[in-house]
Amino acid sequence: MPELRKDPIVDRWVIIATERWKRPSDFQVSRELPGRGSLCPFCPGNEALTPQEVLAYRPEAGRANGPGWTLRVVPNKFPALQIEGVLNREGVGMFDKMNGVGAHEVIIESPDHKMTLSAMSEKVFENTFWAYRDRILDLKKDGRFRYILIFKNHGVEAGASLEHTHSQLIALPIIPSQVLDELNGSREHFAEKERCIYCDILKQEISDGARVVCENGDFACIAPFAPRFPFEVWVLPKAHASNFEETQKSHFESLARIFSEVLRRLDRALNTPPYNFILHTAPLRDKADEYHHWHFEIMPKLTEVAGFERGSGFYINPTPPEEAAKFLREVDL
Amino acid sequence: MPELRKDPIVDRWVIIATERWKRPSDFQVSRELPGRGSLCPFCPGNEALTPQEVLAYRPEAGRANGPGWTLRVVPNKFPALQIEGVLNREGVGMFDKMNGVGAHEVIIESPDHKMTLSAMSEKVFENTFWAYRDRILDLKKDGRFRYILIFKNHGVEAGASLEHTHSQLIALPIIPSQVLDELNGSREHFAEKERCIYCDILKQEISDGARVVCENGDFACIAPFAPRFPFEVWVLPKAHASNFEETQKSHFESLARIFSEVLRRLDRALNTPPYNFILHTAPLRDKADEYHHWHFEIMPKLTEVAGFERGSGFYINPTPPEEAAKFLREVDL
Numbered sequence: 001m002p003e004l005r006k007d008p009i010v011d012r013w014v015i016i017a018t019e020r021w022k023r024p025s026d027f028q029v030s031r032e033l034p035g036r037g038s039l040c041p042f043c044p045g046n047e048a049l050t051p052q053e054v055l056a057y058r059p060e061a062g063r064a065n066g067p068g069w070t071l072r073v074v075p076n077k078f079p080a081l082q083i084e085g086v087l088n089r090e091g092v093g094m095f096d097k098m099n100g101v102g103a104h105e106v107i108i109e110s111p112d113h114k115m116t117l118s119a120m121s122e123k124v125f126e127n128t129f130w131a132y133r134d135r136i137l138d139l140k141k142d143g144r145f146r147y148i149l150i151f152k153n154h155g156v157e158a159g160a161s162l163e164h165t166h167s168q169l170i171a172l173p174i175i176p177s178q179v180l181d182e183l184n185g186s187r188e189h190f191a192e193k194e195r196c197i198y199c200d201i202l203k204q205e206i207s208d209g210a211r212v213v214c215e216n217g218d219f220a221c222i223a224p225f226a227p228r229f230p231f232e233v234w235v236l237p238k239a240h241a242s243n244f245e246e247t248q249k250s251h252f253e254s255l256a257r258i259f260s261e262v263l264r265r266l267d268r269a270l271n272t273p274p275y276n277f278i279l280h281t282a283p284l285r286d287k288a289d290e291y292h293h294w295h296f297e298i299m300p301k302l303t304e305v306a307g308f309e310r311g312s313g314f315y316i317n318p319t320p321p322e323e324a325a326k327f328l329r330e331v332d333l
Numbered sequence: 334m335p336e337l338r339k340d341p342i343v344d345r346w347v348i349i350a351t352e353r354w355k356r357p358s359d360f361q362v363s364r365e366l367p368g369r370g371s372l373c374p375f376c377p378g379n380e381a382l383t384p385q386e387v388l389a390y391r392p393e394a395g396r397a398n399g400p401g402w403t404l405r406v407v408p409n410k411f412p413a414l415q416i417e418g419v420l421n422r423e424g425v426g427m428f429d430k431m432n433g434v435g436a437h438e439v440i441i442e443s444p445d446h447k448m449t450l451s452a453m454s455e456k457v458f459e460n461t462f463w464a465y466r467d468r469i470l471d472l473k474k475d476g477r478f479r480y481i482l483i484f485k486n487h488g489v490e491a492g493a494s495l496e497h498t499h500s501q502l503i504a505l506p507i508i509p510s511q512v513l514d515e516l517n518g519s520r521e522h523f524a525e526k527e528r529c530i531y532c533d534i535l536k537q538e539i540s541d542g543a544r545v546v547c548e549n550g551d552f553a554c555i556a557p558f559a560p561r562f563p564f565e566v567w568v569l570p571k572a573h574a575s576n577f578e579e580t581q582k583s584h585f586e587s588l589a590r591i592f593s594e595v596l597r598r599l600d601r602a603l604n605t606p607p608y609n610f611i612l613h614t615a616p617l618r619d620k621a622d623e624y625h626h627w628h629f630e631i632m633p634k635l636t637e638v639a640g641f642e643r644g645s646g647f648y649i650n651p652t653p654p655e656e657a658a659k660f661l662r663e664v665d666l
Contacts, residue, residue: 003653005559009518009530010511014559014648022563022651024603024660027635080649093537095558151641159641168641178343178646185342197342204426225428226338226347229643230355270357278644297644302360308484308492308501310562311611311630313511315347316413318355320336327357 001082002100004174012177015080015100041077042164044111050074054105055134057127071127072108073135073169079104080170087144087173101144103171107131113164116272117154118263120165125256128167129247132279135169136245140284145171147179147283155274158301175283182280183288190291196240198293201225206238211321213328214261218254221262223321223328229299230319231270233328235259236295244281244294259296261333266300268331273300334415335433337507345510348413348433374410375497377444383407387438388467390460404460405441406468406502412437413503420477420506434477436504440464446497449605450487451596453498458589461500462580465612468502469578473617478504480512480616488607491634508616515613516625523624529573531626534558539571544654546661547594551587554595556654556661561642562632563652564603566661568592569628577614577627592629594666599633601664606633 003016041049044067053065055073062068075083081102088099109128110120117124132150139145152167153159175183189197205211205222213221213233221235235258241247247255266273277298282288309315336349374382377400386398388406395401408416414435421432442461443453450457465483472478485500486492508516522530538544538555546554546566554568568591574580580588599606610631615621642648 007557007559008534009522010514011518012514012559012561012646012648014561014650016559016653017649017651018653023656024564026651027563027603027606092558093541094533095537149641149645149647151644153641172647176645176647178644181343181646185344189342200427201341204428208426224340225425226340226345226349228345228347230360231357270360273360276641276644278641280644299643308482308486308609308611310632311484311511311609311613312482312509313345313514314482314505314509315345316350317347318350318359320349320351323356 001085002080004098004100004172006096008094008096010177013174017080040113040162040164042072042106042108042162042166043113044069047072050106051077054138055131057131067111069111070124071110071131073131074106074108076104076106076168081172098173101173103139103142103145103169105135105169107135107150107167107169109165109167115165117152117165118260118267118272120260122253122256122260125260126252129252129255129259132167132169133245133247133252136281139169139171140245142171144173146285147172147175148281149176149278150281151276151278153276155301158274158276160274175286179280179283183283183286183292186291186293187288196291196293198236198295199240202236202238211325213265213325214258216254216258218251219258221258223325225321227317227321227324228315230302230317231266231273231300231324231328232317232321233262233266233298233324234295235262235298236293241294242282242289242292244279262298262328264333265328265331266298268333269327270300270302273302275300334418335413337431337433337505339429341427341429343510346507350413373446373495373497375405375439375441375495375499376446377402380405383439384410387471388464390464400444402444403457404443404464406464407439407441409437409439409501414505431506434506436472436475436478436502438468438502440468440483440500440502442498442500448498450485450498451593451600451605453593455586455589455593458593459585462585462588462592465500465502466578466580466585469614472502472504473578475504477506479618480505480508481614482509482611483614484609484611486609488634491607491609493607508619512613512616516616516619516621519624519626520621529624529626531569531628532573535569535571544658546598546658547591549587549591551584552591554591556658558654560650560654560657561648563635563650564599564606564633564657564661565650565654566595566599566631566657567628568595568631569626574627575615575622575625577612595631595661597666598661598664599631601666602660603633603635606635608633 047065053074056069057071058068081100149170186197211223281294282292380398386407389402390404391401414433482503519530544556614627615625
């Protein structure tokens, strides 16, 4: 079973795959994704190649694990964590670990193998966000989990291993370190000022305008003041909201609209770059509704992995966010 | 001038290049290093292609910026920070920034273009560590700097942009976030137990043995309990020491010996992988001598950049450190 282990110095949890572990010879890097010739487990008709679905949207009624879906969620066939078992916490001398209990799911956003998310209709985005919400609400019932990470790797350089468009969900019994840093930072700000730090940032950004990429009535997309990566952008709800899964029904449409626009702007400006996006929402059990503000972070993968940055947490960004935002604003759609 | 900007939520400083900024079309990724055909600015005879040297070891006396050196340190021709100017701190609404004052230097570890560090004699390593020390001692006198980052990117996949072997040094007016996390974590441990957390870890690791790669009288190389990356290893002095630049003369030889051995073991086990290493030493002005313990972190670059890990700080490591250490221990040298 995989293990969750904590670094005792910086309190950072990592997943260690203790079973099917990679030997040195397994690290041959392939720069190509399995092509259209090979059988795609995410295509309609190949449902039997994935584990049994946990969610699917079928506009016309149809049987589970058959075709006819517009969106489908299945457990990852090679999960980083294992869904069965009780959470077992253990000390090993001065170290802490627990068994790797968690959910690892794949959200297949569309039956269409050849499409990228940015080329799809806003309806596909809306479906995708509904699926994120439905899965969070379902997994939230499981008392073992404290956090749900939802993310997308697009393009092999950004870590995608299958061509057919999909996002991923990992439900964890711990809170990832960067999310924890955010929670701590925003809690401190609230303790001092009785205000959400993201609301303060949004107010300043929208009035200043230089780092705004686009906005609509409910959402804004900004390039953050101190971005780690060139053309990193965030999408945030304008009204304070800590939990993504509590998003109002009417907001899914405007979220789909802005998200689709942002991806198309990135595609145009950067020639369809590989990218990652990740949802930062509040933890499942820790009450953070006053001070945390959910948002998506979208990070194009433009530079080779920033060598020493892996070992220092210190980033050198060659593109000022004001220039990135201006470029993205002015691109022809 | 470049700028240092702080993310107000997680207090992470980044460098933003505000002058020669990269436009979208500049992000064409090249997977090849300039080859041996092109003129190498780090080769003997080409000294005029670099800025004036700040340090060089010449066993036979010779003039500065001419050949005859075994190791040479020069300012980076395309520095991430600028050495001139007073430190100017400024608030921009709720944001904080300062001008990008700092040193960015290149340590050319050997005049031999064709050699990699791991193939070189222990004497080259020893020279390299002496140069790190000499540069830290010199830059420490500059009251504007609070931290010195020393690191090496080996191989294009790990971020190297020139083939000729070299390390880099960045002197900063701030402390990088991961180093700050380490300092905070080790200070808390000391406050609670009156002991250095690294000394505690070393004691447990050496008595347990499963994660020890190799050791000598003065140093140990271990795979950490919760590594972020497959085959990540750390080299630490066995006796408590917070500041690298205060290393005793006699220890440079044993450090060179173990470091050379570790790189050769990684080369053998992983077929000369790209890697980064980074020195974590105490800050220049904050007194950390009781609780911080300097060390090198060596991270082979074996997996494609861990997509969502960039946005969560959450790592999935496919190789247990016990297996990595065993493999590295048992490799034929």
